[in-house]
Amino acid sequence: MDPMRLDANVHLRNDLNGYEKWNAPSISFSSIDNFGVSSVPLEREPYIPSFVEVNYIEGSNDPKWSSTNFPWTKKLEANNKKVFGNHSFRPNQREVINATMSGYDVFVLMPTGGGKSLTYQLPALICPGVTLVISPLVSLIQDQIMHLLQANIPAAYLSANMEWTEQQEILRELCSDYCKYKLLYVTPEKVAKSDVLLRNLESLNGRGLLARIVIDEAHCELGILKKKFEKTPVLALTATATASVKEDVVQALGLVDCIVFCNSQDKKSAWKTSTSSSEKIILMNVELSTVYQEWTAKKVAEKLQECGHKTAFYHGNMDAAQRSFVQRQWSKDEVNIICATVAFGMGINKPDVRFVIHHSLPKSIEGYHQECGRAGRDGQRASCVLYYSYSDYIRVKHMIIQGQAEQSPWTAGCGRNNMKNSDRILEKNTENLLRMVSYSENDVDCRRLLQLLHFGEKFDSGNCGNTCDNCSKIKTLVEKDVTESAKQLVELVKLSGQHFSSSHILEVYRGSLSQFVKRHRHESLSLHGAGKHLAKGEASRILRHLVIEDFLAEDVKKSDIYGSVSSVLKVNESKAYNLRSGEQRIVLRCSLSLSMLLEHMFH
Ligand SMILES: Nc1ncnc2c1ncn2[C@@H]1O[C@H](COP(=O)(O)OP(=O)(O)OP(=O)(O)O)[C@@H](O)[C@H]1O
Numbered sequence: 197m198d199p200m201r202l203d204a205n206v207h208l209r210n211d212l213n214g215y216e217k218w219n220a221p222s223i224s225f226s227s228i229d230n231f232g233v234s235s236v237p238l239e240r241e242p243y244i245p246s247f248v249e250v251n252y253i254e255g256s257n258d259p260k261w262s263s264t265n266f267p268w269t270k271k272l273e274a275n276n277k278k279v280f281g282n283h284s285f286r287p288n289q290r291e292v293i294n295a296t297m298s299g300y301d302v303f304v305l306m307p308t309g310g311g312k313s314l315t316y317q318l319p320a321l322i323c324p325g326v327t328l329v330i331s332p333l334v335s336l337i338q339d340q341i342m343h344l345l346q347a348n349i350p351a352a353y354l355s356a357n358m359e360w361t362e363q364q365e366i367l368r369e370l371c372s373d374y375c376k377y378k379l380l381y382v383t384p385e386k387v388a389k390s391d392v393l394l395r396n397l398e399s400l401n402g403r404g405l406l407a408r409i410v411i412d413e414a415h416c417e418l419g420i421l422k423k424k425f426e427k428t429p430v431l432a433l434t435a436t437a438t439a440s441v442k443e444d445v446v447q448a449l450g451l452v453d454c455i456v457f458c459n460s461q462d463k464k465s466a467w468k469t470s471t472s473s474s475e476k477i478i479l480m481n482v483e484l485s486t487v488y489q490e491w492t493a494k495k496v497a498e499k500l501q502e503c504g505h506k507t508a509f510y511h512g513n514m515d516a517a518q519r520s521f522v523q524r525q526w527s528k529d530e531v532n533i534i535c536a537t538v539a540f541g542m543g544i545n546k547p548d549v550r551f552v553i554h555h556s557l558p559k560s561i562e563g564y565h566q567e568c569g570r571a572g573r574d575g576q577r578a579s580c581v582l583y584y585s586y587s588d589y590i591r592v593k594h595m596i597i598q599g600q601a602e603q604s605p606w607t608a609g610c611g612r613n614n615m616k617n618s619d620r621i622l623e624k625n626t627e628n629l630l631r632m633v634s635y636s637e638n639d640v641d642c643r644r645l646l647q648l649l650h651f652g653e654k655f656d657s658g659n660c661g662n663t664c665d666n667c668s669k670i671k672t673l674v675e676k677d678v679t680e681s682a683k684q685l686v687e688l689v690k691l692s693g694q695h696f697s698s699s700h701i702l703e704v705y706r707g708s709l710s711q712f713v714k715r716h717r718h719e720s721l722s723l724h725g726a727g728k729h730l731a732k733g734e735a736s737r738i739l740r741h742l743v744i745e746d747f748l749a750e751d752v753k754k755s756d757i758y759g760s761v762s763s764v765l766k767v768n769e770s771k772a773y774n775l776r777s778g779e780q781r782i783v784l785r786c787s788l789s790l791s792m793l794l795e796h797m798f799h
Contacts, residue, residue: 252446255302255455261291268297271322276314279321279347286311288457292431293319296408301422301430301451305458308569312433313340313545316410320378321349325407326370326400329381332413337381338520339545342527344379353381354393357516370396375405387418394424401425411449419450435566460653496555497535506531512539538567547574553581557588559596560628561635561650584636586740589629590763594752596625634744637737640785642667678738679781681727685739686747686772688723689765692716698739698750698765702727705735734786741784747771 255261266272272293276282288306292315295302306312320327331337337353344351352366369375386393400406401424409421411432422430432445432454446454497509508522508531525531526546534540535555552571558564564582572578635646642657643664649655662668688701696716703710704718707725718724727735742748743765750763774780 251453252303253453253455255291255295255457256288256459258291261294261455261457263294266294266297268322272318275321276318279349280314280318282314286314288459289315292457295455295457296429296431297323299429301454302432303446303451303454303456304431304433305456306433306435307459308435308566309573310435310459312412312435315433316408316412316431317344317349317379319408323407325405326375326377327379327408327410328397328406329379329410329412330384330387330418331381332384334383334516335519335523335540337383338523339527341381342524343545349378350376351379351381352377354386354390355383356386356389367392367396370400373403375400384418387421398424401428411445419448422450435569460648493535493537497533500533500535505533507533507535510534510536510540512537538563545573546570548576549573550576550578551581552578553583555583557582557584557592557629557636558632559592559625561632561647562628564632564635565647565651582636586633586637586736589633590750590752592629593626593750593763596629597622597752630744630746633740637740637744638666639669640666640673673785675783676786677781677783678741679775679778679783681730681735681738682742682747682782683775684723684726685735685742686767686775688721688726689748689767691721691723692718694766695764697763698736698743701765702732702735702739706730706732737784738782741782745771745782747775 263269272290276285287310288304289311292302292304296315297319304312304315316327316329329337329340331340334353334355334357337355341351341353352369354363354366366377366380369377370380382393397406406425406428409425409428409430411418411430413434430449430451432449432451434445493509493511497507500507508525510519510522514522522531522534526534549571552568554564554567558567568580571580631650635643635650638646642655642660643666644660645655645657657667660667685701685705688705689696692701692704700712700718704713704721704724705727707728709719713719713724730738739748743750746768749766749768751766752763775782
């Protein structure tokens with residue numbers, strides 16, 4: 197029975213009648229002859245992204261894609277076992293493979309470690325022709341090539357950093373009618389900049405040998421590919437689960453009729469607490485790869501080495517040979533701790549990583565979630581640990597501002613629109629960071645629930661089974677109305693002229709008579725000591741809540757050459773108005789110790 201005919205809702209591509217042509221890659225429409233690649237300079241039509249009307253077809257709940265009646269099913273299952281060593285498919289893998297092999301454009305959202313690679317490597321293996329994989333990180337590409345070659349699957353990659361002779365050898369092989377490669381990996385920059393590559397792809401396509409175009413976690417404008425290779429199926433994969441990513445990617449790629457598969461972001465293995473501490477560990481630094489972070493990665497690695505651990509460090513400023521060396525050491529278990537910035541490719545596939553430890557604050561929940569995805573990819577127990585301090589927020593915020601300033605369009609001589617654009621990016625990045633701070637500050641709610649909520653998924657925290665720190669604490673929660681203290685803190689920021697840091701405001705609020713307080717005559721302010729009755733932690737939690745909820749803004753002021761950053765608090769008048777007028781109340785949930793609980797009950 198033809199499973200493709202069962203459902204009339206699916207919009208079939210005109211060029212492929214169901215799966216009959218599954219083994220026939222795109223038909224030639226190029227003018228390039230069969231014997232080689234034209235050397236005439238390539239006419240690159242300027243690609244102008246335009247809004248396309250997209251027909252999203254939900255694939256996840258469509259039983260047709262999980263059918264085992266496709267002509268390729270037997271081959272698929274045999275190779276999954278024999279070549280990849282898997283006994284079954286993970287959620288949505290079979291479905292995605294069936295959809296892409298039926299010739300559709302497919303968009304896949306799968307969390308890190310969900311098994312995205314198999315969804316194109318297995319089709320690449322069993323379909324004739326070459327699968328083009330566009331992936332943004334060279335370290336990830338190298339890792340994938342290493343695994344493919346180990347499994348005897350011929351694969352190559354082209355990058356601008358390679359010797360020209362090496363690149364030519366690969367390009368020559370692509371020209372051959374019996375091209376041995378099943379997969380060719382390139383970076384998005386290579387596609388954007390290399391005419392030679394595009395000409396070779398046109399030639400491959402002309403000979404019916406461009407099997408599939410895979411875009412792995414590359415959120416960039418590659419619409420030119422769909423325009424040039426209209427009939428070649430595109431498979432776009434991402435682990436980034438923000439609400440807009442599907443639209444952004446599908447639009448940027450120009451996938452008009454596309455089947456969408458979305459997996460849950462819940463990564464069960466990373467929520468299992470580990471009991472062992474002698475296993476593979478990744479120690480992550482913050483997302484921004486600054487000199488300071490690179491220095492930290494190196495220093496931390498050295499300290500751990502002194503303590504007798506087999507440790508290496510990895511950051512983006514190391515040269516390519518050094519990086520591959522560390523990657524090989526890691527893959528071969530010659531080191532068991534990696535201290536890295538995010539330059540350590542997020543896709544590097546080491547199944548038995550037992551810990552991902554964040555040494556400092558990630559700049560977004562998405563980033564944190566993906567970085568944690570390095571742990572427990574083999575489905576076994578793993579732990580994710582985040583070291584958090586509110587002062588990290590100031591430092592990371594400063595890095596974001598600095599990074600933005602370095603890329604300022606004014607310095608590049610661009611116009612006002614770009615300036616607005618960069619302001620928007622800064623605003624978005626700051627908002628992402630604040631969400632991460634809010635997640636870290638929350639010591640009450642189930643972490644799994646908080647993460648999934650962020651990705652728009654529902655989760656019953658009763659199912660957490662005490663796998664997160666908050667659920668595993670024995671605690672009694674009470675709700676506390678802190679509106680009065682919040683109002684006072686906002687007022688104090690104003691009274692002191694909006695020139696002081698949060699720690700100074702807290703000191704004044706709790707009645708400190710330090711030299712600094714006296715120097716600024718803040719002991720004479722009417723609210724000096726108004727928060728004496730509060731514990732320091734409690735007062736600072738209220739203040740941080742005011743920042744997270746945008747009643748107050750932390751204005752990062754300056755940094756010195758040692759990386760120290762100071763901040764001043766400012767009042768966001770429009771939000772503060774609601775607080776002062778009594779329109780908005782602030783209630784915090786707190787966990788209480790027994791003595792505090794008794795005090796609370798009899799208060
Ligand atoms: N069907 C399967 N059965 C068992 N293991 C699998 C299966 N599919 C994939 N894996 C394993 O799961 C791990 C993660 O797979 P993969 O690297 O493809 O994840 P990913 O979704 O690409 O993650 P990332 O976004 O982090 O790159 C790998 O070790 C892979 O061998």
